[in-house]
Amino acid sequence: MHLSTVLSTYIGRQFFVSFGIIFFIFLGLIFLFDTVELLRRAASHENVGLALVLQMSLMKLPFMGQQAFPFAVLFGGMATFWRLTRNSELVVARAAGVSAWQFLFPVLTAAFLLGVIKITALNPLASALLAKFDRLNATYLQGQSNLLTVSPTGLWLRQANEKNQSVIRAASIDIDGADINLKDVTIFVYKGSDRFNQRIDAGTAELEDKFWHLKDAVIHDRENELPRRAAEHWFATDITVDNINDSFAPPETLSFWDLPGFISNLDRAGFSATRHRLYWHTLLAAPLLLCAMVLIAATFTLRHSRVVNVTYVVVGGILTGFVLFFFSDIVFALGIRESIPVVLAAWTPSGISMLLGLAMMFHLEDG
Numbered sequence: 212m213h214l215s216t217v218l219s220t221y222i223g224r225q226f227f228v229s230f231g232i233i234f235f236i237f238l239g240l241i242f243l244f245d246t247v248e249l250l251r252r253a254a255s256h257e258n259v260g261l262a263l264v265l266q267m268s269l270m271k272l273p274f275m276g277q278q279a280f281p282f283a284v285l286f287g288g289m290a291t292f293w294r295l296t297r298n299s300e301l302v303v304a305r306a307a308g309v310s311a312w313q314f315l316f317p318v319l320t321a322a323f324l325l326g327v328i329k330i331t332a333l334n335p336l337a338s339a340l341l342a343k344f345d346r347l348n349a350t351y352l353q354g355q356s357n358l359l360t361v362s363p364t365g366l367w368l369r370q371a372n373e374k375n376q377s378v379i380r381a382a383s384i385d386i387d388g389a390d391i392n393l394k395d396v397t398i399f400v401y402k403g404s405d406r407f408n409q410r411i412d413a414g415t416a417e418l419e420d421k422f423w424h425l426k427d428a429v430i431h432d433r434e435n436e437l438p439r440r441a442a443e444h445w446f447a448t449d450i451t452v453d454n455i456n457d458s459f460a461p462p463e464t465l466s467f468w469d470l471p472g473f474i475s476n477l478d479r480a481g482f483s484a485t486r487h488r489l490y491w492h493t494l495l496a497a498p499l500l501l502c503a504m505v506l507i508a509a510t511f512t513l514r515h516s517r518v519v520n521v522t523y524v525v526v527g528g529i530l531t532g533f534v535l536f537f538f539s540d541i542v543f544a545l546g547i548r549e550s551i552p553v554v555l556a557a558w559t560p561s562g563i564s565m566l567l568g569l570a571m572m573f574h575l576e577d578g
């Protein structure tokens with residue numbers, strides 16, 4: 212027997228409603244806790260008021276909502292199947308010859324569509340707002356600024372002091388522990404914020420203690436028409452390895468559409484793009500993970516058509532959600548360390564969750 216379009220639409224609508232209610236409850240709790248935490252951190256900063264704290268909390272909320280998406284699908288699916296079972300709607304459907312796989316199909320389709328919406332629409336919004344949150348957080352709560360930008364034209368570093376600022380461009384960078392080496396380097400030196408003073412071109416630059424050690428340098432001074440050459444030149448800096456590592460744009464601040472280009476720029480500049488590549492593949496796996504959450508939700512609720520055990524359903528769903536969450540974190544950490552391939556680390560949580568859900572559903576439906 213085929214599931215009618217009316218019944219499919221009804222079940223899908225029930226799931227969307229349950230998901231929406233639970234998702235907005237999660238968002239409310241996340242916003243509350245984030246606001247309290249930011250207020251605690253802002254207590255020691257006189258220039259940070261309540262309006263800025265609320266603005267920062269709202270900027271971070273879409274990103275945190277992404278993290279809550281699988282849990283909202285899991286509990287939304289459980290609530291949907293629980294309600295349909297308690298109202299005997301699924302019991303009647305099964306008595307009429309409709310299998311569990313048939314009335315799971317509209318919910319799986321809805322979960323897959325939610326996954327597509329998450330990575331194509333919600334993720335770009337969340338990444339843009341999170342980037343703004345990070346800038347405000349660095350400026351008002353951490354007292355830091357972004358020093359590094361990677362673009363198709365190369366690597367760009369900015370350093371500044373009370374009198375001057377300079378911009379460093381390099382074709383590539385090599386980081387080996389505490390050693391940093393730049394190739395094909397150009398340094399623009401400004402007096403104040405915008406008055407050009409000097410340009411330095413060099414074949415290589417090595418970061419030493421508070422100095423860039425330039426080799427084969429050509430120095431163009433604003434006052435002198437003719438450049439001067441120097442086999443070695445030392446240029447003062449306050450940049451450290453930690454500054455550079457902290458200045459990378461985190462993958463979470465880049466949208467799904469921008470990540471491939473940024474990964475390509477990192478590879479071209481000689482940086483490791485493992486974390487960004489892992490995050491991009493994790494986004495790709497999101498629809499599969501959400502479908503797995505629906506299957507797991509079904510296994511905790513569909514079997515209770517005769518015997519109702521609320522505690523079992525709630526505790527089982529919560530424990531399953533957190534086990535999968537911690538398992539994903541462990542696999543993600545192994546992927547970042549390159550202990551396992553990036554693609555395997557990104558797709559393993561979704562794949563295992565899907566296989567687990569399918570196995571449980573086969574056991575429930577087909578014995």
